[in-house]
Amino acid sequence: MSEWEFDLLDELYFVQPYTYLEKTLQWPQEQILSTLQSLYTKGYLRCLHNVSEEVPQAEVDLPAQFTNYHYLATKAGLLAHNTR
Numbered sequence: 001m002s003e004w005e006f007d008l009l010d011e012l013y014f015v016q017p018y019t020y021l022e023k024t025l026q027w028p029q030e031q032i033l034s035t036l037q038s039l040y041t042k043g044y045l046r047c048l049h050n051v052s053e054e055v056p057q058a059e060v061d062l063p064a065q066f067t068n069y070h071y072l073a074t075k076a077g078l079l080a081h082n083t084r
Contacts, residue, residue: 001084004035009044009081012073015051018066029067036071037062044077 001009004027011024021032039045040062047055047062048070055069062069073081 001080002035002038004031005039005044006081006084008032008035009039009073009077012045012071013078015048015070015072017070018068021071033062033066036066039077042077042080044074044080046072046074048072 007025008021011021018032022029025032027035036045040047040060047060049055050070
């Protein structure tokens with residue numbers, strides 16, 4: 001797990017909107033997107049429409065919609081984060 005991935009997952013113990021990540025991490029938008037894509041590919045995070053409605057996996061479009069999603073670490077993501 002990269003430092004970028006570790007730091008982003010650190011913010012996802014609770015559902016957070018993209019705007020929170022942008023404000024808290026203060027990374028370039030491209031870095032946030034690439035890190036989200038990496039974590040999503042590994043199964044370490046879930047994408048949600050809002051705090052309670054998950055985006056179906058077949059409908060997730062991170063390159064086009066990542067600024068509209070909310071995010072939450074998965075159990076696998078939390079385990080990877082905590083065992084690093």
